[in-house]
Amino acid sequence: MKKIAVCYKWVLSDADIRVNEKTRELDMEKCKPQISEYDRNAIECGVQIKKAAGGELVGMTAGAAVTASTKDALSRGLDTVSFLEDGVMKDADSTTTSKVLAGMIKQIGDVDVVICSEGSSDEYARQTGPRLAALLGWPSVSYVSKVTVSGDSFELERKMEEGTEVVSVAAPVVISVLPDVGEAPIPGVKDILGAKKKPANAVSLGDIGLSADAAKPLTAVKSVLAPVTSRKNVHLNPDGVSIADAAAALVKQLSADGVL
Amino acid sequence: MLLTEDQELIQGMVREFAIEEVAPIAAEIDKTHEFPHATVKRMAELGLFGLTTPEEYEGSEGDTVSYSLAVEELSRVCASHGVILSAHVSLCVFPIFKFGNEAQKKKYLPDLASGRKLGGFGLTEAGAGTDASAQKTTATLQGDKYILDGAKIFITNGGVAETFVVFAMTDKAKGNKGISAFIVEKSFPGFSIGQTEDKMGICASSTTEIIMKNCEVPKENLLGNEGDGFKVAMATLDGGRIGIASQAVGIAQGALDAAVEYAKERVQFGKPIAANQGIQWMLADMATRTECARQIVRHAALVKDSGARYSKEAAMGKVFAAEAAMWVTTKAVQVLGGIGYTKSYPVERYMRDAKITEIYEGTSEVQRMVIAANLLS
Numbered sequence: 001m002k003k004i005a006v007c008y009k010w011v012l013s014d015a016d017i018r019v020n021e022k023t024r025e026l027d028m029e030k031c032k033p034q035i036s037e038y039d040r041n042a043i044e045c046g047v048q049i050k051k052a053a054g055g056e057l058v059g060m061t062a063g064a065a066v067t068a069s070t071k072d073a074l075s076r077g078l079d080t081v082s083f084l085e086d087g088v089m090k091d092a093d094s095t096t097t098s099k100v101l102a103g104m105i106k107q108i109g110d111v112d113v114v115i116c117s118e119g120s121s122d123e124y125a126r127q128t129g130p131r132l133a134a135l136l137g138w139p140s141v142s143y144v145s146k147v148t149v150s151g152d153s154f155e156l157e158r159k160m161e162e163g164t165e166v167v168s169v170a171a172p173v174v175i176s177v178l179p180d181v182g183e184a185p186i187p188g189v190k191d192i193l194g195a196k197k198k199p200a201n202a203v204s205l206g207d208i209g210l211s212a213d214a215a216k217p218l219t220a221v222k223s224v225l226a227p228v229t230s231r232k233n234v235h236l237n238p239d240g241v242s243i244a245d246a247a248a249a250l251v252k253q254l255s256a257d258g259v260l
Numbered sequence: 261m262l263l264t265e266d267q268e269l270i271q272g273m274v275r276e277f278a279i280e281e282v283a284p285i286a287a288e289i290d291k292t293h294e295f296p297h298a299t300v301k302r303m304a305e306l307g308l309f310g311l312t313t314p315e316e317y318e319g320s321e322g323d324t325v326s327y328s329l330a331v332e333e334l335s336r337v338c339a340s341h342g343v344i345l346s347a348h349v350s351l352c353v354f355p356i357f358k359f360g361n362e363a364q365k366k367k368y369l370p371d372l373a374s375g376r377k378l379g380g381f382g383l384t385e386a387g388a389g390t391d392a393s394a395q396k397t398t399a400t401l402q403g404d405k406y407i408l409d410g411a412k413i414f415i416t417n418g419g420v421a422e423t424f425v426v427f428a429m430t431d432k433a434k435g436n437k438g439i440s441a442f443i444v445e446k447s448f449p450g451f452s453i454g455q456t457e458d459k460m461g462i463c464a465s466s467t468t469e470i471i472m473k474n475c476e477v478p479k480e481n482l483l484g485n486e487g488d489g490f491k492v493a494m495a496t497l498d499g500g501r502i503g504i505a506s507q508a509v510g511i512a513q514g515a516l517d518a519a520v521e522y523a524k525e526r527v528q529f530g531k532p533i534a535a536n537q538g539i540q541w542m543l544a545d546m547a548t549r550t551e552c553a554r555q556i557v558r559h560a561a562l563v564k565d566s567g568a569r570y571s572k573e574a575a576m577g578k579v580f581a582a583e584a585a586m587w588v589t590t591k592a593v594q595v596l597g598g599i600g601y602t603k604s605y606p607v608e609r610y611m612r613d614a615k616i617t618e619i620y621e622g623t624s625e626v627q628r629m630v631i632a633a634n635l636l637s
Contacts, residue, residue, distance in 0.1 A: 071265055186277050189307035189320035192269045 001055030001149070001171075002110040006046040006078065007101055007132070008039035008061050010069040011122040024225040033065075035072055038117035040184035045147060045177050046115050047077035053149040058082060058108060062100045064090040067202075074195035075187040081200045082108060086215075088205070093217035098131035100215060103208030105136065112152065112171035118142065118178050129176030139173045145180040261558045263325070270311075270326045274333040277306060278341070286338040289464035290609050295420055296464055300344060303334075304375020309348055313357060317369035324499075324561040328506040332554070335510025336517070339613035340464035342510055346503030347416035347465075348372070351621075352379025355425045355496045356443060359484045368423055368443060381500075382412035382426035382444070382470055383493055390626055392427070392493060393436045397472065399428035404479045406430075406442060408472040411454060414620070418468030419453055422446045426472070427493055430486045439489030443481040450475030461612035498571045500621040501578040502564065505557040508578075508585035508617040512550040515585075515592035515610040519543060522596050522605070533595075542595060546588045553581035572634035579627035582617035589614040 012031035019026060035043075043059065050057045059073045062084040070081045082104055089096065105111050114136075116129035126142075133140030145164070146157035158165040159178055205215055234253060237246035254260045263271065282299050289296050303309060311327045313319025327349060335342030353372050356364060371377040388395040397410025408428050415424070424444045431438035444451060454469030484492055520543055523534035533539050560573035589611035593600040600607045618624045 068265070072269060075269060186273055186280075186306065187269075188305065189270060189273070189311055189322055189326075192273060193266060193320055193322060195269075196266070 001049065001053040001112050001152075003056050003058055003108065004046045004049050004113050004115065005058045005060055005105055005108070005111045006039075006043050006115045007128065008043060008059055008069070008073060008117075009036045009120040009122075010034075010061060010063050010066045011036045011120055014121065019226040024228070026224055026226060033068065035069060035076075036117065036120040036122065038119065038121055038179055040076065041179045041181055042115045042117040042177050043073070043076045043078065044182040044184045048182055049113065049115075049147060049149055050077075055112065056080065058111075060101055060104050062086075062089055062097060062104070063092070067200075070200035071192075071195045074198045074200065075191045076184070077191070078198070080198060082203055083200060084203045084205070084208070086205055086212075088212050088215045091217055091220065092215075093219045094125050094127035094131055095219070096215050096217045098128055098135055099210060100205075100208065101128070102132055102135035103210050104203055105132070107203065107208050112173075113154065114138075114172075114174040116174065116176045118176045126176070129174050133174035136172070136174065139169050140176070141167055141169060141173060142176040144175045144177045147175070147177070147181060261555060261562065263329075267323075267326050267329060270322065271329040271333060273306065274308070274330045275336075277302065278333050278337045282334065282341050283337040286340075287603070287606065287609065289338075289340065291463075291603070293458070293463045295466050296338075296341065296344075297420075299341065300378075301375070303341070303345060308345055309353070309375035309378075310373030312349060313353055313369055313373040317357075317365060317373050319369070319373040324502060324564045325558055328502055328557060328561045331503050331506035332510040332513070332557075335507040335613075336514040338464070339507055339511050339610070340462045342507040343416055343462055343465050343504070344378075346500065346507055347381060348379045348421075350500035350503040351381030351416075351496055352421070352423060352425055354499050355381075355441065355483060355492050358495065359441070359488065359492050360443070363480065364443060364483070372423060377422040378417050378420050380415050380417040380421035380424040380470070381496065382415055382424050384412060384414050385410065386413055390623060392490065393439070395427065395429060395439070397426070397428040398432070399430050399440055399442065399477070401430070401479065406477045406479060406482065408442065408444070408450070408475040408477055411469055411471045413469045414457065415468055415470050416620075417466055418470055419456055419466035424470065425483065425492075425496070426470070427489045428472075430489075434487065436490040437487050439493070440486045441483040441489040441492040442477050443483055444472070444475065444477055448475055448477055459616070461609070461614070461616055494571075497621055498574045499564065501574040501627070502557060502560050502570075504617055504621045505553070505560070505574070505577040505581040508581035508614065509550065509554045509557055511610050511614050511617070512546070512553060512581070512585040512588040515589040515607055515614075516543070516546045516550055518605060518607050518610070519546065519592040519595040522600075526596075539595060542591050546591050549584040550588055553577075553584040556580050572631055575622070575627040575630040575634075578617075578622065579624045579631070582614075582624055585614040585617055586611075 013034050016030040046057050057079045059078040059081040066085050119126040130140045141156050143158045144156045145159040148155040153170045156167045236249045307320045310319035311322045315321050331342045331346050385395050399406045399408045426442050426444045430440040450473050452471045454471045457467040526533045557577040560577040563570040563573045592607040
């Protein structure tokens with residue numbers, strides 16, 4: 001294996017999102033940036049492939065402010081990180097992201113496998129992997145839950161609704177992985193302090209032959225609002241009916257709702 | 261004080277480990293007093309026991325601020341884990357690194373820094389707490405060995421450590437200048453573990469007596485020179501105070517977090533109690549004291565890392581943080597009211613855990629003596 005590329009996204013943690021109850025708008029001010037949770041599993045998948053088959057493990061990311069992500073990424077087992085930081089990525093959609101990442105992958109060359117998570121923890125659009133594969137002209141395999149390397153080929157287990165499918169594919173390939181593919185270990189102190197010794201390479205749009213116009217998104221997000229959760233507010237023991245009668249009414253209601 | 265990127269990453273790592281792996285067991289081990297071997301092993305795997313040790317001895321070569329962050333984040337969910345780390349790093353690894361010769365460092369530091377072995381510190385005796393010079397443990401040179409006789413009490417990690425830095429009188433006539441320091445292994449003939457203490461708090465931390473009866477310690481295990489013991493002890497405790505102060509900050513923060521969460525959820529008179537100004541002012545004061553404690557402790561860590569003398573800063577950090585932790589945790593129980601007095605919520609544990617920070621590794625009274633001595637010298 002020459003190069004294993006893992007794409008990761010620098011997202012805002014959803015743990016501290018606040019919702020304006022009147023407008024349903026999201027306040028992300030207290031949310032700290034982090035590597036998307038599912039991308040950590042993708043990085044670990046890359047680490048395991050490298051253990052099995054050798055090669056250089058390269059992290060790739062693009063965004064409006066991603067330099068801060070590189071040390072964290074490098075502490076998780078990557079050999080190098082290639083990152084593109086440009087204001088044009090601020091409102092990037094899947095089209096832009098895929099174009100930029102494809103350009104970066106072509107620029108570094110000799111990539112045998114690109115690993116993406118099935119979706120990022122913020123939008124979970126599930127488009128980057130397949131779009132990348134289309135732009136690169138490589139096979140795309142999604143819902144991957146297990147990877148086995150055999151020479152220049154991969155045996156991939158796909159977790160489908162109706163069961164597990166096993167696919168064999170030769171490199172180069174783009175795979176989109178589920179968290180099942182490997183638990184992301186917590187990096188140790190040595191991994192964290194050793195990250196600064198590893199290279200983080202800044203890449204520009206010019207380096208990958210893309211103009212700012214060509215990188216503009218095709219879609220625009222108009223608003224993001226918190227969902228409204230409505231309750232049925234069914235009172236099961238009005239007027240003080242007995243617990244037994246209330247329980248019977250509950251069972252009837254749950255059956256009617258298809259819960260039981 | 262703003263953290264560097266490395267320090268933030270280490271803080272985040274320890275926080276993640278503490279929340280995911282330590283928090284789920286914290287209440288149970290407090291109840292059973294069970295030493296948390298599995299999570300301590302994980303701490304070793306994450307490199308926490310060698311945080312401040314150079315790479316040549318299998319350490320991670322981190323700084324004191326990072327170490328302070330690690331103890332704080334652990335203590336935020338479990339003060340027992342915090343002191344297990346602090347006692348090991350500050351009281352055993354540090355004196356061997358600072359005062360040991362190359363042979364001693366090569367022999368002992370790799371196992372300690374990697375966490376393969378845990379460390380302890382034997383200074384306190386039944387008749388010698390704050391008055392360390394009243395210690396009765398003796399060390400007599402006989403041929404190529406020192407024979408140690410005596411007992412030390414309140415030894416953190418006592419029941420699980422394999423390497424101890426122990427203090428004994430090599431010359432009683434010289435008072436403090438007659439104290440010497442030794443590296444003592446649990447396996448040395450004549451060494452045994454005595455009584456295990458049943459404590460008010462930090463219940464999962466192993467606190468025992470260690471007994472030396474004709475304990476044979478090789479001559480080459482003398483740390484420094486004969487008579488250096490008091491100097492070794494005081495220098496070690498200076499660093500240890502940063503560890504315990506960090507533990508206190510973590511305890512205070514954990515209690516504050518619990519109190520804020522409860523105040524937002526508990527409804528009385530048709531509204532959350534957090535809507536009441538009285539509760540808001542309590543929480544504000546708790547947060548202010550916790551943050552002030554945090555900043556003074558981090559400052560002490562920074563001064564230590566700069567290479568400058570830091571006794572005063574460490575003492576200030578410890579006395580302030582410990583008393584803040586006691587105050588904050590008491591208020592946390594008050595915010596929760598009756599349910600806070602039960603084991604249904606962690607605040608009573610935080611309060612029990614906080615008390616010892618005002619006592620061990622130098623009582624708050626001793627810290628005031630150190631600060632005054634620095635001011636008036």
